[in-house]
Amino acid sequence: MARALGTLPLLSEALARGELSYSKVRELTRVATPETEERLLAVGRAGTAEHVERVVRGWRRMDQKAEAREATKRHAGRALQVYQDEDGMVVVRGRLEPEVGAVLVQALAAAREALYQKADENVPAGTFADVSAETPTMAQQQADALGLLAETALHHGIDPGAPAERYQVVVHVDAEVLADPEQPGQSVLEDGARVPAETSQRLACDASRVVMRHDPDGRITEVGARTRTIPPALRRALQHRDRGCRFPGCGVRFGQGHHIRHWAHGGPTTLSNLALLCRRHHRAVHEEGYQVDRQLDGELRFRRPDGRLLPEVPPAAAVPADPVRVMRTRHETQGLQIHARTAMPGWLGESLDVGYAIDVLHPLSATATPARCGLQADQRIAAGAPGIEAAVQGSHAFDAATS
Numbered sequence: 384m385a386r387a388l389g390t391l392p393l394l395s396e397a398l399a400r401g402e403l404s405y406s407k408v409r410e411l412t413r414v415a416t417p418e419t420e421e422r423l424l425a426v427g428r429a430g431t432a433e434h435v436e437r438v439v440r441g442w443r444r445m446d447q448k449a450e451a452r453e454a455t456k457r458h459a460g461r462a463l464q465v466y467q468d469e470d471g472m473v474v475v476r477g478r479l480e481p482e483v484g485a486v487l488v489q490a491l492a493a494a495r496e497a498l499y500q501k502a503d504e505n506v507p508a509g510t511f512a513d514v515s516a517e518t519p520t521m522a523q524q525q526a527d528a529l530g531l532l533a534e535t536a537l538h539h540g541i542d543p544g545a546p547a548e549r550y551q552v553v554v555h556v557d558a559e560v561l562a563d564p565e566q567p568g569q570s571v572l573e574d575g576a577r578v579p580a581e582t583s584q585r586l587a588c589d590a591s592r593v594v595m596r597h598d599p600d601g602r603i604t605e606v607g608a609r610t611r612t613i614p615p616a617l618r619r620a621l622q623h624r625d626r627g628c629r630f631p632g633c634g635v636r637f638g639q640g641h642h643i644r645h646w647a648h649g650g651p652t653t654l655s656n657l658a659l660l661c662r663r664h665h666r667a668v669h670e671e672g673y674q675v676d677r678q679l680d681g682e683l684r685f686r687r688p689d690g691r692l693l694p695e696v697p698p699a700a701a702v703p704a705d706p707v708r709v710m711r712t713r714h715e716t717q718g719l720q721i722h723a724r725t726a727m728p729g730w731l732g733e734s735l736d737v738g739y740a741i742d743v744l745h746p747l748s749a750t751a752t753p754a755r756c757g758l759q760a761d762q763r764i765a766a767g768a769p770g771i772e773a774a775v776q777g778s779h780a781f782d783a784a785t786s
């Protein structure tokens with residue numbers, strides 16, 4: 384509904400001024416377009432919510448045949464391409480059917496909210512202007528959200544009958560590189576694509592690992608058992624203690640375990656050496672130069688890449704003691720006069736003929752089946768037949784014309 388109102392200024396204004404109820408606008412936005420918005424607004428003003436719902440149902444039936452043809456065409460045109468570009472980036476291009484695309488859009492929105500929006504809501508306006516300037520663009524947020532969706536899907540399993548190992552993403556990194564990104568050595572994916580050593584450090588913070596030893600000729604001499612960096616019991620304790628990302632001003636509930644002193648440097652996998660960070664800020668600490676350390680009192684201290692301290696964000700503003708008065712003051716400032724009769728329809732109790740109303744309102748009425756009075760809708764309008772309000776109200780003249 385909110386997305387539709389962005390292109391329907393008349394309905395949006397009527398809702399904002401209290402002239403149409405939420406129920407009416409919700410129904411009208413299911414079928415309204417910029418071309419039909421004005422006539423549907425008249426329906427909403429003239430009839431009750433039940434009238435509007437019936438008219439919308441009839442409107443959608445008129446569109447069913449056209450929609451069926453479009454659906455067949457869309458189904459045949461579905462496609463998805465995933466390939467690696469020359470610079471190593473993976474390019475995703477595709478066309479999805481509306482219902483599949485809607486699921487993807489909703490999933491991306493939920494993932495993006497988990498990564499970014501919940502954190503932004505906790506930051507008061509005007510706070511950390513330099514940090515907010517670093518917020519990724521919408522396109523970058525969408526890319527990060529898609530990555531989170533892929534990780535979540537594989538974590539919960541897409542095909543229970545297939546081995547989980549088949550879907551793992553493997554990074555090969557030399558021990559020297561893992562301890563010091565400046566050291567020479569490999570840090571590559573299974574297919575040979577290189578990733579930064581800092582990225583390998585971030586991934587190694589909270590992932591399964593297998594230690595392999597090689598001889599001088601590169602042959603494997605020993606393979607250790609796979610181990611988890613953070614055991615499940617310790618992870619539950621970490622989640623219970625931190626309750627979300629510990630980066631100042633974030634608080635996103637979903638996070639990854641971060642070794643304050645990396646285990647490659649001898650840091651232990653203990654609660655005191657762990658902190659919960661969301662994907663965005665875990666990357667900031669490993670790959671963007673931000674720093675974190677734990678003080679003697681147990682509190683965490685974050686610093687910007689230039690060494691400046693990041694202070695904790697103050698609590699959000701409290702809800703006003705009298706929110707109704709605040710809302711009324713805002714309405715007065717905007718010039719809104721909302722009273723008991725603002726949203727009252729013009730209906731006087733007459734019956735509604737949905738068929739005639741659709742013939743008058745729908746853009747395809749010129750090719751519709753002739754109505755019971757023997758005239759096309761455009762002919763009846765030219766002949767002085769009842770207008771839109773009369774169609775909704777079921778006036779006496781309309782009753783006579785259709786008897």
